[in-house]
Amino acid sequence: MQLLLAPMEGLLDFVLRDVLTRIGGADRCVSEFIRISGTLLPERVFLRYMPELAHGxxxxxxxxxxxxxxxxxxxSMAENAAFxxxxxxxxxxxxFGCPARTVNRHGGGASMLQDPENIARLVAAVRRAVPAHLPVSAKMRLGFDxxxxxxxxxxAMVENGACELVVHARTKADGYRPPAYWEQIPLIRAAVGPQxxxxxxxxxxxxxDALRCREQSGCTDLMLGRGSVADPGLALAIRAAVVHGVPAADSVAPIQPAAVPWAALLPHMQQFWDWVCxxxxxxxxAGRLKQWLNLLRRRYPEAETAYQxxxxxxxxxxxxxxLALQRCQQPMSAGVPAPANLGQ
Known part of the structure; x- marks a missing residue:
């Protein structure tokens, strides 16, 4: 099983990526999207979105x-991919999945799902432009309208060189409204083949949710987005459930407490704040901490008080x-590293 952290503009940036991967459970992350609009971007732009490039x-x-x-x-996509x-x-x-109105108005993201032929041209151009050993993957929704x-x-993606597809099981019109239609993913699997x-x-x-998704989609691998931000130990908890053979039929059981207790999360929150500053x-x-606390309210009763x-x-x-007062009130063991330089 592979568990990936999703790209989420303005939320799951390099700071939160690093905090969540320190907590553990994720096999790979995907950066926030880097918008390509007709010019060759300089190195500093790629590093701004993805400082991890300076760290292998x-x-x-x-x-x-x-x-x-x-x-x-x-x-333009091929030229930037090559650089x-x-x-x-x-x-x-x-x-091929961003539902943002501005992105779609300019022909990017999920709006591409209206034109499979252009998707084919784009994926083929990028695949040709980069070394053969470098994976080229794609993220899509179930459609536009x-x-x-x-x-x-x-x-179009697979036949022109994409080696892996992430499928967000909603259309652009669905936005982020529940439910996600995981049962549609096997139709895509049948169309592209098992390889x-x-x-x-x-x-x-x-x-x-993860167990139901695996059962309905037929996918072993999952990508976690807002769920991992709201419950930073979610990937660890999913792994534990799979290792211990929890059947999907048991997924109707009451929701269990967050895998990482609030007191254990506070040092990571301090780290997050230090890096944000x-x-x-x-x-x-301030907005970034409030944004995270707002999502944490879904899984932590303590986060409601903190957010207010x-x-x-x-x-x-x-x-x-x-933050210092919160940690004094709920002492935790040491071991959270000091802020590090994630690039220029």
Whole structure:
């Protein structure tokens, strides 16, 4: 079983990637999408989105990170992919799933799912442009407005060089509204053949969700997004359930407590805050912690109180003092590393 951390613009960036991979359970990450819009991007842009390129394309915890590109022009995508390949990424992933209105208005992301022929041209151009040993994968949704072209789109990706597909089991029109239609993924599997790794994604918040997803999708491998942000120990808990042979039929059992207790999470939250203060501009810092606490409320009762306390804070010093107080009230063992330089 492979468990991947999803690319999530403005949320699962290099700071949170490193924190979550330190907690453990993930086999690989995918960077936030790097938008390609007709120009050859300089090295500093790739490093800004993916500082891990300066560390062997791995988080400081040692987990590989694959770079994701988003664009619609085959020539420009191929040129940028070729340059990116010289920076040593673990692989290159192509985004055919972003539902953002701005992205789709400019012909990128999920809007590409309306044109399998352009998908074919783009994937083929990128595959030709990068060394043969470098994996080229793709992430897709079930379609744009409907699922009518999902098989053709998947075939266009695979037949032109994609070695792996992540399938977010919703259309662009579905957005992020539950449910995810995991039962549609076997239709894509049948269309592309068994030799291609298919990874299921979408609406996996708990171990129970993961077990149902594996059963309905027929996929061994999963990609975790907001579920891992809300429950940083989710990947570890899924692994434990699979190792111990928990059957999918038991997935209707009550939701278990988060795998990482709140007190054990606080040092990681401190690490996250230290790196946010080191790497992000002052106007971004408080919002990033509030964003994470907001999602943590789904799995941690303590996060509700924490969020209500922090949501009115804007001063970095006050938030730092607040975090120190939380850790004093719930002592934890040492061992969380000091902030590190993740690149320029």
């Amino acid at each position: 394309s791995r988080t400081l915890a040692g987990v590989p990170v694959r770079a994701q590109l988003l664009g619609s022009d085959p020539v 990116l390949a010289t920076l040593g990424p673990e692989g290159i992933d192509l985004n 409907d699922r009518g072209l999902m098989r053709e789109c998947a075939q 291609i790794r298919i990874i299921a994604n979408g609406e996996i918040w708990t171990v129970q 080191q790497r992000l501009t002052p106007n971004q810092r 306390q922090v949501r009115v804070m804007t001063d970095q010093t006050l938030i730092t003092q607040w």
